[in-house]
Amino acid sequence: MPEGLSGTDWQLVVADNASTDDTVAITRELVPAARLVEMGHNTGWSAALNAGISAADEFDAVMVLNPDIRLVPGSGLAMYDVFGREGDIERVGIVAPRMYDGGGNLSPSLRREPTVTRALGEAVFGTCAGQYHRVLGETVYDETAYAQNTTADWATGACLLISAECLAATGPWDESFFLYSEETEYALRARDRGFRTMLAPDAQVIHLGGGSCGDIGNSETSPRLWSILTLSKVRMYRKRHSLLAYAVYWSVVFLGQSVAAAIGRPWGRRAVAVLLRPSKVELG
Structure with missing residues (x-):
């Protein structure tokens, strides 16, 4: 240092x-x-x-x-x-x-x-969505x-x-x-x-x-940390947007995590659970 x-x-x-x-x-x-x-x-x-x-x-x-x-x-x-x-x-x-x-x-x-469009881009293309176009990823x-x-x-x-x-x-x-x-x-x-x-x-x-x-989405992705990250993202968005905009953003994020859960990703299942019940997120 x-x-x-x-x-x-x-x-x-x-x-x-x-x-x-x-x-x-x-x-x-x-x-x-x-x-x-x-x-x-x-x-x-x-x-x-x-x-x-x-x-x-x-x-x-x-x-x-x-x-x-x-x-x-x-x-x-x-x-x-x-x-x-x-x-x-x-x-x-x-x-x-x-x-x-x-x-x-x-x-x-x-x-x-973060925007709804970028959330949708990352739901479809994953966290690398920004490689395809600036409007698709953060x-x-x-x-x-x-x-x-x-x-x-x-x-x-x-x-x-x-x-x-x-x-x-x-x-x-x-x-x-x-x-x-x-x-x-x-x-x-x-x-x-x-x-x-x-x-x-x-x-x-x-x-x-x-x-x-x-590295995101492979077998090493921590379900616990991913669930905290996902919940923090939607909470941050809510702080700066109307309830209607937040509802749309939440729905897009939920859709992306649901697809991941459906194809057997443990981190996707954990994220879906905390989006539905935020109290289930494990901190500390």
């Missing part, structure tokens, strides 16, 4: 959601100066992030990091340099790096705003988008740099999301307040847990 943040003045804050491994002990041993926030139980991503930000010293930007992110040297400064572009009507408030998986392959991390696959300062509706939350100005204007992350879609909601809420999400092509990170769209 020090090489990844070279050229910046940084502080490490670790929010631990009652981990069952050696995270706390390793943090204290390897980075004794780190500020450790022990949540006491698994509060979810947004709550832990809010607690970590609240525990930090004064800052002008916050980098949100998954524990499986590895920063390429100089990536932090490259992300920070995207802020403060003169003449922008909408300020850059959130910066995403160019992300690669553990095998060195580009991991598409830019996203488009994920941006065009490689040229990752070679320049591209503005996106949102970006995956495994690694993001958020300006203090954006944080102050947008407010805390929505803790009603336990996992997934919290970064979608936050980036769209920031956009409502005049802040853009932008890619920093010169900033590169390795996401060890990242994968391709083809």
Whole structure:
């Protein structure tokens, strides 16, 4: 991490959601100066992030990091340099790096705003639908988008740099999301307040847990995590749309998961169950 943040003045804050491994002990041993926030139980991503930000010293930007992110040297400064572009009507408030998986392959991390059409495209063609046309899927696959300062509706939350100005204007992350879609909601809420999400092509990170769209729907897909993701998506959509629009969106998502369930996908069956009875989703 020090090489990844070279050229910046940084502080490490670790929010631990009652981990069952050696995270706390390793943090204290390897980075004794780190500020450790022990949540006491698994509060979810947004709550832990809010607690970590609240525990930090004064800052002008916050980098949100998954524990499986590895920063390429100089990536932090490259992300920070995207802020403060003169003449922008909408300020850059959130910066995403160019992300690669553990095998060195580009991991598409830019996203488009969820719509009924995109939900339908992904129900028919799967999570790779965005490869066929931008209106069919949320994920941006065009490689040229990752070679320049591209503005996106949102970006995956495994690694993001958020300006203090954006944080102050947008407010805390929505803790009603336990996992997934919290970064979608936050980036769209920031956009409502005049802040853009932008890619920093010169900033590169390795996401060890990242994968391709083809990884979704195979035998390794976790039914539990997929059900949380699916429920979070429809809940996020409801927060920004009318009840009628939400009903249409929910129906399209339900249709896609029902087809998956019908052809024997365990994750599809689990998603159908939680869409019908949200209380059945297993958190923690």
